[in-house]
Amino acid sequence: MSDIDVAYVAKLARLALTPAEIERFGAQLGALLEHVGALAELPTADVAATAQVIAQSNVTREDLAVPSLDRETVLAQAPSREGPYFRVPRIIGEEA
Amino acid sequence: MSPMDGAYTRASTMDAAPRVTVAATAYEVVMGIECHVELKTQTKMFCGCLNAFGAEPNTNVCPICLGLPGALPVPNRAAIELLVKAGLAFGAEVPAFSKFDRKNYFYPDMPKDYQISQYDMPLTVGGIVHFWRDDGSRGSCRLTRIHLEEDTGKSSHAGSRDGRIAGSTYSLVDFNRAGVPLMECVSEPDIRSREDAVAYLEALKRTFVALGVSDVKMEEGSLRCDVNLSLRPYGQTEYGTKTEIKNMNSFNSVARAIESEIARQTSILESGGRVVQETRGWDEAAGATHPMRSKEQAHDYRYFPDPDLTPVEFAPSDVARLRQALGALPDAHLERLIVMDKLRVEQARQIVDGPGLFEYYAAAAGISGKPQATVNFLLGDLSRLANETDTPVFSSGVTPEALAELVGLSDAQTINSKTAKDLIARIWVEGGSPGAIVAAEGLGQLSDAGAIDAVVSEVLAGNAKTVDDYRAGKTKVMGFLVGQVMKASGGKANPTLAEARLRERLDAPR
């Protein structure tokens, strides 16, 4: 259970890692996984999972408009822009 | 791109063992449809920016919908309720507990690099969409679920020939659409024909528009649909390998894409090949689907409950309140028109889909008791005038009461169709009661046998040559003679009666 394919996980997380980093992180994460493996000792079969520790529901807002940000404020922070748009590098592959 | 693209050819020749070819009709088409529908709210799903199409790029954006560091989402209650109404309209179940999850993947027009969506506990589950076919039969498709999510921004691709992603050198992103509430309606694989697919989509659209849930404008992207399509030999219970078709921008293109994909898969199967499971894009200009390169990234969305949001809980009383607020639904109207009023499906659809037409029709037909005659006027002269004047029928001078009166006058043969047409045009502008106008101006149809006979005699006397032709066997001159009678009567003669009298006189032995 404590085998971790660091290269695959790094791809999912969009982190470029050097082979040396893959090795180093692999060892460190392996040690951590060994530590967290202890959780298997807990009798959790019939226990509900806690996603939020304070139980609340239906916290929503009214459908009311609030002012948006000024476009220049937003685009001034962009690493690259073209006119009123954010400019991003070439996209490979298609998504819906 | 030709449908005979590389991937398909390779796959189909790989398994080219000879086998008995079956006719195209031997395959049953199996389709399921996923629709993404933008909800018609004032503001976005998780922030107070306007949900508006066509604004200047990157003007309806804020820290929340731009995914700026530290910003948090708070769900729009109106969006949740609109979705639940949409589900209830199709008899879906509203689970007591529902939650938001994060779908994690990177894409430049997705500000947080995760999409807030719903994974295993959608807002509504099940339901069934009924639709009518042109031949008057009824079809249906079960819904799997409807869930709520946020839309992404919009990328336009620069540097390529036609704005397509392939060959582009960079992209420009507008985040106005990012965070717009989107409901995803997933159907069961119940659809068996192209016609049913379109009828299903129209049924969704009709209902969503009627409920005010969405504008459902495919051209503005407020409805986007993906069709999952596979073929299987009739009688086989397992599904065949499916493809997912995307990028259709109208119901017409959905129909064309389905037709093209059925043909493509049929030809693969007939030649003994195998369909490759893939996503295919519809190319409107080429009239064909082509394989889309899947994202290079691995598909592992790592869904988990969004810790920034609380679950959504619906008490039975909340559901009852929303169900009550639905009112009468378009499908119920269609059913009444088709089943009770015996209208043709096409006419029934036109009435239900027209602005305010159903209510208008119902009022007029309720008074006149003559559905078909009412529809004939409504979809004929009245709709034409509505188009010409760009005015909805219900705000013209022709009230439902006036139409009912007109139907009555016409049905009783008090006025003929020409008079009716003239009256409609006049009342459209001036208003008023057709009965009163007919009485005051003596527009009543001439149905008195003696009076008609007098006109007939006059016409026969003045058209000796035509009378001879008729008697010599050229009976189609009858139309001309009826026309002469109408003319001589100032348009008031009952044409049926006129023809009968003419025939009687001409056919009588001399």
Place this chain on the structure above:
Amino acid sequence: MADRSAAEVARAVNARETSAVETLEAAYARIAERDGAIGAYLALTQDLARARAERVDAAVREGKRLPLAGVPLAVKDNMCLEGTPTTCASKILDGWIAPYTATAVQRLIDAGAVPLGKTNLDEFAMGSSCENSALGKTANPWDRSRVPGGSSGGSVAAVAAGEATLALGSDTGGSIREPAAFCGVVGFKPTYGRVSRYGLIAFASSLDQIGPIAQTVEDAALAYDLMAGKDPLDATTVDREVEPAAAGLRDDLRGVRVGIVKEFGLDKLEPDVRACYEQAYDDLRKLGAEFVEVGLPTADYGVATYYLIAPAECSSNLARFDGMRYGLRVEGPDVGATYEATRAAGFGDEVKRRILIGTYALSSGYYDAYYVRAQKARTLIAADFAKAFEACDVIACPAAASPAFAFNAKADPVSMYLMDYYTIPMSLAGLPSLSVPCGYVTPAGSDKPLPLGLELSAPLFAERALLGIAHAYERGTGHARAKQIPTLADAVSAR
């Protein structure tokens, strides 16, 4: 002036004995004198601070009284402050200017606090020593060869060194309490959901909570009362009345049941540290508290649980730092390569480790074995606390197992993670929890005393009772401001 408490400063400014501008100038003078040696701040916000101070003075002149009038405030640099750089001590956000202000920060500013600047932290609040900052090094004012603790190291060091009267920190698994213990100040993490997270750059959303760091419990209560309460911009804030804690401060502990956790036995500690905590328990008893032993059988699993849940959430929260809309971009031939190069260059090792472990814990095939199991363990831990609190009003334990350690002493990540052994379980259960100074130890071979912190934790939403008890302990023992930091004189001369 610079060493007055927030309550004293506000009183003096409201009484016009001094002005907010004078107070601000004194604070910046102190920073100029000391921060070169301490490194608490990443950036100072002079223009904003001066404008705010002038407004406070104008308001006071008009007869208004502001609860934090002119109080110099340090803000951890993972909270947005409009128009100022907000970096999370990460290269990936270096240069980013926040276009809005965090709710908690705004509420303190509205109450008259004057933001001096943004303080250092472990990158994205991930760490227990402040050593993971990519943008600066912060030293412990008590012994500058030692870490201030983390992740709120800069805020804590600023208050300890008198470079701020009040500070904001954030606590995910102990990031306020552990450094507060290391630097001898009061650090308070309210109940999860009490203080808005809007504008706090998320590390682990189900755990993050903003809290005050102060010289006294009274100041912490004052700031808490102003920050707490429903925020329509944070769906996880609780719509529940906040009973003013500043009005509930007490001077004795009669009738208070203090729980001592069986599993947290002091025998694991070094003898001098142990003696200090035994003294602290004795002091509680002398003030009238009654002691009960309680069990937290699952507490030992806290660190393991935390190091799945927090990284899982962090892996998703930090996805947005991708070089597309703001912050660092390292341009590659296409979008994918740009993401990978940007994130590789922009994040430090600890952040990468947590993103990797979290991505793994959520990935297909491991989700149930890791993430869901950790969520279930979280349920058990919260249930243990609920049961323990049937028998006691507050739980007392060390805030950390040792005083501040030397730089580079914890090279192995897991040993660093275990620094939060005493603070993580309360975070997982969402409880209000604080560290209050409880004594000093002087390590062998050193002449510099180091503070220790007593951690007090209470049931959900029992902030008022918790702060009241901490106040009684603070008053009764006088540890909070007992010692002038002996090294500060040489900090000044070291400049």
